[in-house]
Amino acid sequence: MADKGTGTADAVRPETPPGDGGAALVELRGAGKSYGNVRALHDVSLAVRPGRVTCVLGDNGAGKSTLIKIISGLHQHSEGELLVDGTAVRFSTPREALARGIATVYQDLATVPLMPVWRNFFLGSEMTRGPWPVRRLDIARMKRTADDELRNMGIVLDDLDRPIGTLSGGQRQSVAIARAVHFGARVLILDEPTAALGVKQSGVVLKYMAAARDRGLGVIFITHNPHHAYMVGDHFSVLRLGTLELSADRGEIGLEELTDHMAGGVELAALKHELAQVRGVDVQRLPEAEDLGSSAPASPEEAS
Numbered sequence: 001m002a003d004k005g006t007g008t009a010d011a012v013r014p015e016t017p018p019g020d021g022g023a024a025l026v027e028l029r030g031a032g033k034s035y036g037n038v039r040a041l042h043d044v045s046l047a048v049r050p051g052r053v054t055c056v057l058g059d060n061g062a063g064k065s066t067l068i069k070i071i072s073g074l075h076q077h078s079e080g081e082l083l084v085d086g087t088a089v090r091f092s093t094p095r096e097a098l099a100r101g102i103a104t105v106y107q108d109l110a111t112v113p114l115m116p117v118w119r120n121f122f123l124g125s126e127m128t129r130g131p132w133p134v135r136r137l138d139i140a141r142m143k144r145t146a147d148d149e150l151r152n153m154g155i156v157l158d159d160l161d162r163p164i165g166t167l168s169g170g171q172r173q174s175v176a177i178a179r180a181v182h183f184g185a186r187v188l189i190l191d192e193p194t195a196a197l198g199v200k201q202s203g204v205v206l207k208y209m210a211a212a213r214d215r216g217l218g219v220i221f222i223t224h225n226p227h228h229a230y231m232v233g234d235h236f237s238v239l240r241l242g243t244l245e246l247s248a249d250r251g252e253i254g255l256e257e258l259t260d261h262m263a264g265g266v267e268l269a270a271l272k273h274e275l276a277q278v279r280g281v282d283v284q285r286l287p288e289a290e291d292l293g294s295s296a297p298a299s300p301e302e303a304s
């Protein structure tokens with residue numbers, strides 16, 4: 001199929017998956033969710049395997065948020081099954097999902113901008129020393145551990161005392177990924193981590209997403225950008241109006257075809273056909289489907 005090997009994609013995403021897939025960490029089987037009489041998700045099946053990036057793509061309203069809310073314990077599915085390590089579960093709270101190693105990094109990141117990087121790294125799980133009642137924060141150990149963990153992921157920040165709000169969006173996302181890895185995530189859900197970022201910063205985040213995958217995590221990458229998905233993805237699930245429109249492994253689909261499956265390809269062709277009937281509209285000047293997605297991320301050289 002077309003366009004399997006763009007140079008940039010190969011650089012971030014090696015052709016041979018680092019993990020063989022293995023048994024699914026998390027699986028949806030015919031899962032669905034209705035909000036009152038709005039059916040947001042219907043009959044969706046998806047497997048998240050260790051050492052692999054599973055991309056969930058879809059346009060606005062496709063059901064991406066609903067899907068991650070089910071897996072992360074914010075909402076319960078109203079049809080089908082959610083399995084963790086092969087056993088059917090029904091989470092009541094995000095804490096229950098976290099206890100099973102399912103961590104979610106949301107776009108807003110829930111950080112405290114004025115606090116230092118190391119403090120945000122441990123927010124809510126601070127290290128302490130000394131016996132009660134003279135127990136104190138173990139600042140030196142937290143700084144050292146945060147530095148080690150960030151370096152292990154290849155993230156080098158010159159000063160961990162900097163307020164996290166002064167880091168770039170890509171760096172903040174990267175810190176959040178390293179944090180989830182440190183606190184034992186086995187499944188990492190990333191909710192549109194590149195949506196608000198420019199080309200270079202998107203490349204940075206994709207690089208650390210690949211690093212988490214290389215450490216054996218199962219990564220769920222939510223995005224509406226097929227270019228970003230194709231840089232790191234091992235599997236692609238495209239949602240449309242709440243149902244699974246495509247489910248394909250990397251070897252089964254090229255970037256061009258993936259882009260066509262996203263809103264844009266088929267609709268644009270139909271729209272062009274309609275517009276061709278309207279006087280004064282030059283359909284030849286309309287963009288092609290692939291031009292509609294936001295720009296592809298930087299090459300890793302540029303991104304590093």
Ligand SMILES: Nc1ncnc2c1ncn2[C@@H]1O[C@H](COP(=O)(O)OP(=O)(O)OP(=O)(O)O)[C@@H](O)[C@H]1O
Nearest residue numbers: 035038039040058059060061062063064065066067
């Ligand atoms: N709490 C809710 N109550 C009623 N309807 C909802 C609720 N949350 C989502 N929906 C509806 O479910 C459908 C899927 O929404 P969802 O937010 O999962 O899509 P999405 O792919 O994440 O979209 P976006 O990219 O715009 O965030 C939409 O039609 C939406 O209006």
